[in-house]
Amino acid sequence: xxxxxxxxxxxxxxATADVRxxxxxxxxxMTAERLAELRGVLAVLxxxxxxxxxxxxxxxxxxxxxxxxxxxxxxxxxxxxxFITQSTRSSLTTAKATASGENLYRMVVPxxxxxxxxxxxxxxxASKGATGGIYSALVDSSGKIASxxxxxxxxxxxxxxxxxxxxxxxxxxxxxGMALTVAAPLVLMAVAxxxxxxxxxxxxxxxxxxxxxxxxxxxxxxxxxxxxxDGCRSAIDxxxxxxxDQGKLGVSLGLDSAVHTIDTTLSKxxxxxxxxxxxxxxxxxxxxxxxxxxxxxxxxxxxxxGTFRTHVEITSLAIALKRRVAILQAVEHAQSxxxxxxxxxxxxxxxDQQHLDELESSIAGVLVxxxxxELARPNSLRPVFxxxxxxxxxxxxxxxxxxxxxxxxxxxxxxxxxxxxxxxDGSVVVFPALPV
Numbered sequence: 001x002x003x004x005x006x007x008x009x010x011x012x013x014x015a016t017a018d019v020r021x022x023x024x025x026x027x028x029x030m031t032a033e034r035l036a037e038l039r040g041v042l043a044v045l046x047x048x049x050x051x052x053x054x055x056x057x058x059x060x061x062x063x064x065x066x067x068x069x070x071x072x073x074x075x076x077x078x079x080x081x082x083f084i085t086q087s088t089r090s091s092l093t094t095a096k097a098t099a100s101g102e103n104l105y106r107m108v109v110p111x112x113x114x115x116x117x118x119x120x121x122x123x124x125x126a127s128k129g130a131t132g133g134i135y136s137a138l139v140d141s142s143g144k145i146a147s148x149x150x151x152x153x154x155x156x157x158x159x160x161x162x163x164x165x166x167x168x169x170x171x172x173x174x175x176x177g178m179a180l181t182v183a184a185p186l187v188l189m190a191v192a193x194x195x196x197x198x199x200x201x202x203x204x205x206x207x208x209x210x211x212x213x214x215x216x217x218x219x220x221x222x223x224x225x226x227x228x229x230d231g232c233r234s235a236i237d238x239x240x241x242x243x244x245d246q247g248k249l250g251v252s253l254g255l256d257s258a259v260h261t262i263d264t265t266l267s268k269x270x271x272x273x274x275x276x277x278x279x280x281x282x283x284x285x286x287x288x289x290x291x292x293x294x295x296x297x298x299x300x301x302x303x304x305x306g307t308f309r310t311h312v313e314i315t316s317l318a319i320a321l322k323r324r325v326a327i328l329q330a331v332e333h334a335q336s337x338x339x340x341x342x343x344x345x346x347x348x349x350x351x352d353q354q355h356l357d358e359l360e361s362s363i364a365g366v367l368v369x370x371x372x373x374e375l376a377r378p379n380s381l382r383p384v385f386x387x388x389x390x391x392x393x394x395x396x397x398x399x400x401x402x403x404x405x406x407x408x409x410x411x412x413x414x415x416x417x418x419x420x421x422x423x424x425d426g427s428v429v430v431f432p433a434l435p436v
Contacts (some may be wrong), residue, residue, distance in 0.1 A: 009033060010055050010094045010154045012087070014107075016342040017048040017182040023433045029150040036436075039415065043110035044321045049342060051113070051187055054151065056104040062421055064429045072426030074245055076189035080105065082428050085188060101424035106189050106395040108417050108436060115413040117330075117349040176314070189244070192331045194418030194433035196240055199323040203233070204277050205319035213313060216305030222314065229265055229317050232258035234322050242355050243331050252284075254326070262321050268361065269315040276366045288376030291396050298370070302396035315363060318354050326352035364407045371404030 008029075021426045057351040065272070070077050097103070146360065210226050235254040269283035279297035283289055291302060300306015334341040375397045415436035421429045 007057070007150065008093060009095050009151045010091065011151045012053045012154050013050055014053055014183045014187055015046070015048055015050050016187055017340075025342045029152050030216060032151065033368075035151045036415070041063040045231060046332060049109075049113040049116075049187065049346075051109050054106040054108070054128050055094070056106060058100075058102040058104050058421060064421065066197070066201060067191055067421070067429040067431040068200075068240070068244075069429045070193070070427065071097060073134055074195060074428075076244065076420075076430070077422075077428045079186040079189060080420065080422060083183065084376040087154065088160070093152055094154055101422075105185070105422060105428075106417055107420070109191060109400075111415050114126040114416040116346045117195075117353060118370045121383050156161045161352065162199075184340075184342045186343055188331070190418045190420065190430070191416075191433075192345070193326055194416075196327045198432035198434075199320050199327065202320040203317060203324075206313050206320055206407055207387055210310060210313045210317065213310045215303040215306065216303070217300070217310060219307065219310070222310050225265065225314055226317070228261050228349065229314065229321060232261055232321055236321065236328070240324070243328055243335075243426060245371050255328075258321075259325055262318050262325065265314065265318040266359070267313070269318060271362075272311055273296050273359070273366065274313075278361070280366065280369050288374040290376050291393065294373070294400075295373075296359075301370070302392070302399060304399065312363060312367070315359075317344055317361055318348060326356070358362070358379070358406065367407050371401050371407075373400060375400070384418055 039050075039052055054179045060404075072078075072081070077200050084094075084098050088098060207226075207230060214226065222296055233257040239255045276297065295301060298308040300310075303309075329352070330345045333343035333348040337344050375393060377393070417434045417436045419431045419434070421431070
């Protein structure tokens with residue numbers, strides 16, 4: 001889709017520390033493809049994380065319920081407001097683009113930087129209905145920014161200052177060429193909120209899947225496990241709100257008990273994973289497998305709602321909740337040392353994410369191996385099978401093949417986009433981070 005006009009899109013390059021990068025002439029317009037190339041070059045040549053920030057007109061239709069709302073007094077909203085105020089003083093293009101006070105800000109984190117805080121933290125997700133993006137005029141059906149938008153680099157803009165100890169580095173740096181905005185707090189908070197919103201979106205998807213499966217399975221123990229996990233959301237939401245307002249986490253929030261519930265579920269998931277992998281290893285290589293043999297290790301695999309499938313979805317729910325907790329812990333750790341918040345954030349987040357990535361990748365590997373299996377005809381003394389037996393075998397084969405659909409094992413990390421809708425009062429809604 002296009003809006004029929006050559007929209008001018010100001011673009012800033014934001015760094016988390018003073019760095020040397022090649023010069024790029026301010027005001028020289030470029031295409032979306034050229035901007036993507038620029039991000040890749042900056043990521044390779046710079047020693048510190050560098051992201052780009054674009055400002056677009058606010059689309060008429062936005063599903064704000066998908067994001068995390070933050071009022072104007074929150075640190076992220078303040079960082080963004082101060083950044084805009086300082087930028088409009090030095091750039092007429094920026095002043096015109098932000099004059100309405102309502103805009104969509106899009107921060108893109110290069111793949112190199114995104115990989116530092118977890119391979120699996122942002123992956124493509126199947127969407128019901130509309131695509132995952134929120135643009136209405138600037139993005140086509142594939143999610144790519146329309147070519148009629150002109151991206152204009154804005155250099156030398158002063159950055160948002162540190163608020164409440166979120167970071168000590170802020171200002172303009174022009175060491176050795178291209179002028180960069182040093183805005184570690186703004187980058188840190190945007191990445192944290194966007195990643196947290198993405199993890200919560202995955203939690204919602206997992207809950208929907210589990211509910212659908214349990215309606216057919218009617219298994220009380222699995223329902224209790226689902227309820228216990230979903231009950232952790234309240235404590236995590238409160239902790240998220242407090243940390244994003246730069247408060248301190250306390251025992252009264254109940255986050256410790258929530259983490260215990262999540263870790264218990266993940267421990268069970270690892271045990272199930274080991275049993276699944278062992279069962280697959282014991283199957284004769286290259287030979288068809290009888291359905292009865294398969295259902296002994298993977299109960300309900302041939303049904304639409306089965307124990308195995310529910311276990312997989314419950315694990316997905318636990319992983320999504322654990323990712324949100326890991327982000328909270330990383331933000332808390334980074335804010336405790338204002339001198340280098342982004343480095344601390346990446347370091348703290350990477351450790352937890354690696355374990356979750358390995359678990360998620362291993363489960364994906366099991367699903368792919370299962371989907372590749374060939375089902376054998378059941379042993380029977382009767383030479384002819386009933387229509388019901390034939391139908392069951394065909395339906396089971398179809399459902400097992402479908403297990404591999406949409407699975408991304410060891411996927412390549414892409415650029416990550418964090419989109420923020422800002423209203424006239426300075427409040428923002430941060431949407432789930434998306435792979436670019």
